[in-house]
Amino acid sequence: MKRTVKALIAVYFTVFMCVFGGISAFAWDVDTRSQDIVLKNVPEGTAFADILVKDKKNDKYAACFNEENGRLLGVGKDCGLAGYEEDGYTSMLLRHNCAVFEKADLSEHSSVSFKLNEENNKLFNHFRRIKVACCDKDGNILGVTDVSGFEAVHFNTPAYYRIEANGSSLSCEVNTGPPYFMMVLVPAAFILFAVIVIAAIIIKRAVRKAGTAGMIKRIQSGEVDNERKK
Structure with a gap:
């Protein structure tokens, strides 16, 4: 016995x-405070890209102008990206305080990287639907993708979202580990x-x-x- x-x-x-x-290994292997945008077939003259999110009433992330990202991008509050408000969508980098611009690599990998102030599953469960705007070095918008959305993630380990803009199309992929x-x-x-x-x-x-x-x-x-x- x-x-x-x-x-x-x-x-x-x-x-x-x-x-x-297995759950811990997945969580440790994924940086949920880093976000890349993969770019394909971007307009000529594109220097960086930004995520456009639809503001909510009394949105805790909203800001008049994000001075830090404006400085990192070398653009001012009067640029086209900062003033974009079509269908309620505004710039994540310039009109919100939830992300910091890290780098844009359009020569080899064609991607843009952000550092997020919150885990990406919390952030995109909040906004849910996004666009991507391609901009020149002065912050003028050269092209905007169609809208794409994220599925809500519940009872799972932190999710990693892959965002890919290909011309006017946009895809957002969710990869989750085993549920808690x-x-x-x-x-x-x-x-x-x-x-x-x-x-x-x-x-x-x-x-x-x-x-x-x-x-x-x-x-x-x-x-x-x-x-x-x-």
């Missing part, structure tokens, strides 16, 4: 560590299995013990009768 319990405990911890380790509830479901299922196995072993031993006790009682009873007959 002790060996069986020890073996079940060892297997339980192995299963738990595999599930927990698996950390509870898998161990709970194993515990239930272990309880059933242990209960079966206890019942089997109890039945065997009862049968043995009955047999001993019958044997003893027979010996007593034989002695009385003598």
Whole structure:
């Protein structure tokens, strides 16, 4: 019985560590505060790109003008990107305080990188639908993609969103790790299995013990009768 319990405990911890380790490895491998925009077929003269998000009422991320990003991009509050407000969409870099411009590489990989002030799953679960604007070095908008949206992410590890702008088309991909509830479901299922196995072993031993006790009682009873007959 002790060996069986020890073996079940060892297997339980192995299963738990595999599930927990897989989730942790995914979370550690993904930088959820970094965001890249992959660019293809951009307009001629494009120097950088920005994400356009649709403002919400009393939006906590909204700002009149983000001075830090304006300085990093070398543009002012009067540039075309800062003044863009079509269909309620405005610049994430210049009209919000949730991202910081990091770099634009249009020579080799054709991408733009941001550093986010919050994890990207929180940020894009808030905005949900975006556009991408391609701009020249002075902040004039050369082209804007169609709208694309993110699926809401719930009960999962932090999600990494891949944003790709190809001409006027835009795609947003969500990559998530194992859901958190698996950390509870898998161990709970194993515990239930272990309880059933242990209960079966206890019942089997109890039945065997009862049968043995009955047999001993019958044997003893027979010996007593034989002695009385003598």
